[in-house]
Amino acid sequence: MSTSPQNAYSPAVPVGPRPAARPNVFHGKPASSVTMFPLRAPEVVVPKVALDAISLSYRATSGESLLALDKIDLEVRPGEFLCIVGPSGCGKSTLLHLIAGLCPQTSGKILVDGKPVNGPGTDRILIFQELGLFPWLTVGGNVEFGMKMKNLPKAEREERAQYYLRLVHLLNFRDSYIHQLSGGMRQRVALARALATEPDVLLMDEPFAALDAQTRDLLHDELERIWAETGRTIIFVTHNVREAVRLGDRVALMTFRPGRVKQEFSVKLPRPRQMEQPDVARTAGEILGYLREEINKSLEEEYADEKAR
Amino acid sequence: MKKLAKQFIFYSVLLGIWALLAKLRVWPPYLFPPPWGVGHALWDGFADHSFWIGIAVTMKRMLIGYSLSVVLGMALGLAVSSNKFLEETLGGLLVSLQSLPSICWIPLAVLWFGLSEKAILFVVLMGSLLSVTIAMEDGRKQMPKIYGMAGRNLGASGFRLFWSVLLPASLPFIVNGMKQGWAFAWRSLIQAEMIFLSLGLGQLLMMGRDLSDMSQVMAVMILIIILGYMVDGLIFRTMERRLQEKYGLTPA
Numbered sequence: 001m002s003t004s005p006q007n008a009y010s011p012a013v014p015v016g017p018r019p020a021a022r023p024n025v026f027h028g029k030p031a032s033s034v035t036m037f038p039l040r041a042p043e044v045v046v047p048k049v050a051l052d053a054i055s056l057s058y059r060a061t062s063g064e065s066l067l068a069l070d071k072i073d074l075e076v077r078p079g080e081f082l083c084i085v086g087p088s089g090c091g092k093s094t095l096l097h098l099i100a101g102l103c104p105q106t107s108g109k110i111l112v113d114g115k116p117v118n119g120p121g122t123d124r125i126l127i128f129q130e131l132g133l134f135p136w137l138t139v140g141g142n143v144e145f146g147m148k149m150k151n152l153p154k155a156e157r158e159e160r161a162q163y164y165l166r167l168v169h170l171l172n173f174r175d176s177y178i179h180q181l182s183g184g185m186r187q188r189v190a191l192a193r194a195l196a197t198e199p200d201v202l203l204m205d206e207p208f209a210a211l212d213a214q215t216r217d218l219l220h221d222e223l224e225r226i227w228a229e230t231g232r233t234i235i236f237v238t239h240n241v242r243e244a245v246r247l248g249d250r251v252a253l254m255t256f257r258p259g260r261v262k263q264e265f266s267v268k269l270p271r272p273r274q275m276e277q278p279d280v281a282r283t284a285g286e287i288l289g290y291l292r293e294e295i296n297k298s299l300e301e302e303y304a305d306e307k308a309r
Numbered sequence: 310m311k312k313l314a315k316q317f318i319f320y321s322v323l324l325g326i327w328a329l330l331a332k333l334r335v336w337p338p339y340l341f342p343p344p345w346g347v348g349h350a351l352w353d354g355f356a357d358h359s360f361w362i363g364i365a366v367t368m369k370r371m372l373i374g375y376s377l378s379v380v381l382g383m384a385l386g387l388a389v390s391s392n393k394f395l396e397e398t399l400g401g402l403l404v405s406l407q408s409l410p411s412i413c414w415i416p417l418a419v420l421w422f423g424l425s426e427k428a429i430l431f432v433v434l435m436g437s438l439l440s441v442t443i444a445m446e447d448g449r450k451q452m453p454k455i456y457g458m459a460g461r462n463l464g465a466s467g468f469r470l471f472w473s474v475l476l477p478a479s480l481p482f483i484v485n486g487m488k489q490g491w492a493f494a495w496r497s498l499i500q501a502e503m504i505f506l507s508l509g510l511g512q513l514l515m516m517g518r519d520l521s522d523m524s525q526v527m528a529v530m531i532l533i534i535i536l537g538y539m540v541d542g543l544i545f546r547t548m549e550r551r552l553q554e555k556y557g558l559t560p561a
Contacts, residue, residue, distance in 0.1 A: 102458055122464040132459030135556045136477040145473075149464035179557050197463060 086254030374433030386445025411436030436497025448482020
């Protein structure tokens with residue numbers, strides 16, 4: 001193991017207590033000059049990510065055109081932790097792929113910092129549900145991959161990789177290969193790999209769905225801590241309402257086919273939270289009431305398919 | 310160790326039965342030579358250098374023909390798998406051509422190139438090119454899409470995406486193609502050498518037949534088996550197993 005100093009590297013992004021500092025769109029001279037008597041520019045927060053009437057339709061095998069996402073409007077503030085919940089098949093994963101720029105939407109606009117998205121960019125990193133870690137690289141190699149693509153010098157890559165591996169408590173496994181790690185450890189490698197490219201926005205697609213409850217709880221704590229430490233904006237997709245309430249500043253509920261944002265809930269509970277906390281359970285219960293309608297709709301459709309056959 | 314002991318016992322028993330049948334003279338010795346006769350032929354073959362020369366000639370042809378077919382096969386497989394038009398047209402032709410045993414190329418090769426080294430290499434090439442191509446094409450299709458997406462997501466594109474993500478991601482399939490290509494090339498080469506009579510192990514085999522020297526025939530057969538197994542069984546299979554384990558393709 002390396003013996004370099006504890007914090008040789010520190011990321012260049014806002015670090016500090018929540019809530020993260022809101023960027024001021026007023027880019028003029030600092031307001032220190034007393035003689036000025038202008039109208040102060042109102043503090044408008046440019047959303048980190050803004051979805052403007054996003055629709056996506058695709059051609060089904062039967063030949064007909066199906067609407068997967070229907071005019072989705074959503075705004076995410078800088079440093080916000082947004083959770084998206086919905087029944088399976090509502091297109092919430094697809095939405096993340098769109099924001100990541102991995103496939104194009106049929107209509108509508110995706111803005112990051114006010115600029116339209118076309119194609120992938122390392123300002124938004126998606127952690128896939130299947131992770132997509134590269135088995136031919138070591139843990140360290142995986143974490144350094146994004147930086148390598150950015151042509152960062154070797155020394156800097158190693159330093160940064162060390163910083164983020166320590167953040168997810170995997171520094172000792174730097175030279176291991178992915179197949180040698182447990183599920184929870186792989187999850188943390190994926191997190192470190194995403195963080196190491198220092199994206200403004202972290203997109204997470206049901207990252208903890210396949211883990212056992214204890215590992216998941218641990219990773220919730222770690223994710224919350226890392227989020228607080230790094231000040232990133234996180235969009236987190238899950239079908240688990242309690243997980244969404246545990247983690248999110250805000251929870252957006254999506255409808256079943258076509259996917260729309262049905263409702264948004266602001267979660268005002270103090271942090272850190274726990275999955276078992278009564279107020280988390282109660283809030284989740286309320287949201288679940290709305291979600292159940294959608295789940296029923298999805299089930300009805302499935303059963304209808306069965307009858308039609 | 311246990312497995313090794315089992316194998317030792319198995320081969321000892323096999324040899325014992327062979328020796329017994331030969332000793333009992335169930336068949337005349339010129340048709341069914343005893344193990345020591347074959348051992349003697351092996352010894353003689355290496356002593357008068359004819360086996361060494363045979364092995365050297367065969368391996369040289371193998372190396373040239375096989376390398377050629379791997380390079381061409383990979384390029385062809387890549388082209389076919391990345392172009393819809395080529396896949397639907399050339400892809401189908403390649404699969405149908407593969408049903409042609411490579412020995413069927415010999416008459417064509419002889420007429421085109423004469424009884425020359427080129428003709429032999431042509432047969433080897435045709436024997437293994439298609440299997441490498443098809444394995445490569447299948448590999449590209451079977452490769453999990455997630456790696457390409459993850460690579461693009463992390464900022465890779467164009468050549469770097471291919472070099473640092475798509476190529477390593479398809480490595481298990483490439484090795485599989487190389488292994489299949491080797492097996493086909495090996496068979497094609499020995500077949501071609503038996504017909505061309507131009508040095509090599511295949512010719513030694515035919516020489517044994519012409520001299521009615523069953524011991525030499527069996528000695529060369531054993532040589533071909535051992536050489537083939539060493540490359541296929543030891544090198545390729547080990548490589549394949551390691552890769553599959555590393556890539557999580559089999560429960561390790």
